[in-house]
Amino acid sequence: MSIVVTGASGHLGRLVVESLLARGTDPARIVATARRPEVLDDLAARGVEVRRADYDDRASLEKALAGAERVLLVSGTAFGRRVAQHTAVIEAAVAAGASLVAYTSAPRASTTSLLLAAEHAATEEVLLAADVDHVLLRNAWYVENYTDQLPTYAEHGLVGATGEGRVSLALRREYAEAAAAVLVGDGHAGRTYELGGPAVTLGELAAQIGGASGREIGHTDLDVAALQQVLEGAGVPGPAAEVFADVDRGIAEGELLVPTHDLARLLGREPLAVADAVREALRA
Known part of the structure; x- marks a missing residue:
């Protein structure tokens, strides 16, 4: 088997x-x-x-x-x-x-x-x-969802619609390690794990990406409708732009804010601090 x-x-x-x-x-x-x-x-x-x-x-x-x-x-x-x-x-x-x-x-x-x-x-x-x-x-959200956009951020800054909302971030490999732990471990059947790492605002994240990359990364906060227009102007199809802009609406309302304890349990350690995760993602 x-x-x-x-x-x-x-x-x-x-x-x-x-x-x-x-x-x-x-x-x-x-x-x-x-x-x-x-x-x-x-x-x-x-x-x-x-x-x-x-x-x-x-x-x-x-x-x-x-x-x-x-x-x-x-x-x-x-x-x-x-x-x-x-x-x-x-x-x-x-x-x-x-x-x-x-x-x-x-x-x-x-x-x-x-x-x-x-x-x-x-x-x-x-x-x-x-x-x-x-x-x-x-x-929850991957650190790489943001760090993969470094060239765009360096040119245009990080544009969002999250206000002071915080988003829980972890590396893809940390979510992968958690999944592997479930696949080889016992006692997980029937469980629901809310998985996320430490949380930051997008303004804080822009500063951390800038510090780790040695580039000046600005941050602009818009309303959700304006963000959707920006995404569509960048070539994102309308329905997808609506969904992605809605993610920022959710961040603003705390819907991507997740405690770290489930991810820590499956990893056997605390997930990386966001600054460390950003540095690792940018090295990849």
């Missing part, structure tokens, strides 16, 4: 596989899936079993999840289709006889008003109704 990590060609899924290997998990027990499995050839060379899995192709999911004991369902990025895609993965896991499915969700997905969380909430409902034990990994 195997541990299956879906979406292993993506940033988070790949880091989960790396964390499993770092924990000493037998590579032959790990199945890493991707739409294009050839991009995982380096993992295959290290003994990880690589299989093709396309969330839109149920036959591929049945083959990919065959023999699965525990499954990490990494949420997809096809907004508007994710519930159907995730349902297909869950159904394939149940058909394979998996004992546990963990899902990467959003903070307080079942109660939050964030537009981004709607498909997460619907997926959680599907998983909770399925005939399999579940774990909900409700990840």
Whole structure:
């Protein structure tokens, strides 16, 4: 029986596989899936079993999840289709006889008003109704969501609509380590983990990114409607711009503020301070 990590060609899924290997998990027990499995050839060379899995192709999911004991369902990025895609993965896991499915969700997905969380909430409902034990990994924001934008920030500054709201940040690898801990550990079935690191305002974050990068990073705070217009002007499609601007509305209202204790429990340590996490992310 195997541990299956879906979406292993993506940033988070790949880091989960790396964390499993770092924990000493037998590579032959790990199945890493991707739409294009050839991009995982380096993992295959290290003994990880690589299989093709396309969330839109149920036959591929049945083959990919065959023999699965525990499954990490990494949420997809096809907004508007994710519930159907995730349902297909869950159904394939149940058909394979998996004992546990963990899902990467959003903070307080079942109660939050964030537009981004709607498909997460619907997926959680599907998983909770399925005939399999579940774990909900409700990840807050990644540090890299901001540090990856350094060239834009250096030119235009960090523009948001969060006011003095604080956002809980942790590195992708820390969320990946938490997921790996669930996949190899016991006592997690039925648990919901609200995962987040230390919290900062965007103004504080701009200063920390500037200090770590040696660049002057300004910060401009707009209202939500104005931020949506800025995003659309930068080429973000209207529906996506609405969702991303709404994230800042949620930050302003405390919807991405998460205590650190669940992430600390799974990591076995406190998550990195934001300044340290920013420096690590910028070095990557």
